[in-house]
Amino acid sequence: MKYAVLLLAFSFFFQIESLLAQKFNGVECGKPLNETVAAFLAKGFVKEQLDPKDPSSVKIVGYVNGVKHEVIVLASKKTKIAWKFAIFLPEKSTWSSSKTEFLKYKEIYIKKYGEPKSDYNFFSSPYEEGDGSEMLALKNNKCTYSCFFEDEVGNELFIELASITYGKAQVVLHYQNKIACKLKNEENSEIEQDTY
Numbered sequence: 001m002k003y004a005v006l007l008l009a010f011s012f013f014f015q016i017e018s019l020l021a022q023k024f025n026g027v028e029c030g031k032p033l034n035e036t037v038a039a040f041l042a043k044g045f046v047k048e049q050l051d052p053k054d055p056s057s058v059k060i061v062g063y064v065n066g067v068k069h070e071v072i073v074l075a076s077k078k079t080k081i082a083w084k085f086a087i088f089l090p091e092k093s094t095w096s097s098s099k100t101e102f103l104k105y106k107e108i109y110i111k112k113y114g115e116p117k118s119d120y121n122f123f124s125s126p127y128e129e130g131d132g133s134e135m136l137a138l139k140n141n142k143c144t145y146s147c148f149f150e151d152e153v154g155n156e157l158f159i160e161l162a163s164i165t166y167g168k169a170q171v172v173l174h175y176q177n178k179i180a181c182k183l184k185n186e187e188n189s190e191i192e193q194d195t196y
Contacts, residue, residue: 022155022175024071025064029085029155030177033058033075036082040071056080076184077191083180091168095134098169102145102161105171109149109159116147139163154178 022029027039037047037058045062049055056075063069070088075081089105092098110116122144123129127137137143138161145161156176163169 022151022153022157022177024085024087024173024175025069027085029082029175030180031082033073033080033082036073036075040073045071074184076180076187078187079183081180081183083177083184085173085175087173087175088164089171089173091165091170093135093168095129095138095169098135098138098161098171099145101171102159105159105173106147109147109157113149113151113157116149119147120144135163135167135169138169139166156181 025043027036027043029036031039033056037060040060040062041047043062045060048059048061050057050059050072056077058073058075060071060073061068062071068090072084072086072088073082074084074086076083089101092101106116123134123137124142124144127133127140127142134143138145143161146158148156148158150156155178156174158174160172160174161169162172
């Protein structure tokens with residue numbers, strides 16, 4: 001019963017905010033996971049399950065404007081509402097190309113959402129930009145390039161430059177729906193209370 005009320009409240013708030021919904025490639029963050037996956041599949045993406053033991057996370061791979069995008073969709077554990085998209089762009093092998101791509105997407109977000117709430121672009125000792133070890137610094141978490149935005153209704157978006165593979169870097173775009181995130185946190189709290 002409690003989840004029926006939560007879902008009803010969620011759908012009411014979502015309808016109010018749907019005109020300003022946070023979208024990636026036309027797919028809204030904050031919808032039920034099955035609808036989200038279906039919307040990506042309709043755009044030619046292919047679904048891959050991340051962990052068969054965790055049906056609340058799905059990897060979807062496809063092309064947008066001729067560029068491969070790997071999208072991780074995270075959903076709440078009980079109600080399966082997609083609360084976050086993490087979009088991984090193709091890896092780059094040089095600092096120059098990585099930084100250029102990061103700055104390109106940062107500028108796109110600034111035009112769409114305004115100045116970032118926070119903006120971090122720095123290296124930590126013993127690294128510094130121009131020393132030729134920028135990619136190593138990124139892999140060793142000694143290089144931070146990230147910026148955080150909010151849309152008109154308070155949904156969070158952020159861009160980061162990450163290194164998953166040694167010698168490579170990639171831009172990761174994060175979309176986080178505030179209402180679905182709140183629902184996810186409530187569900188996680190209930191799960192923890194029931195478990196422990």
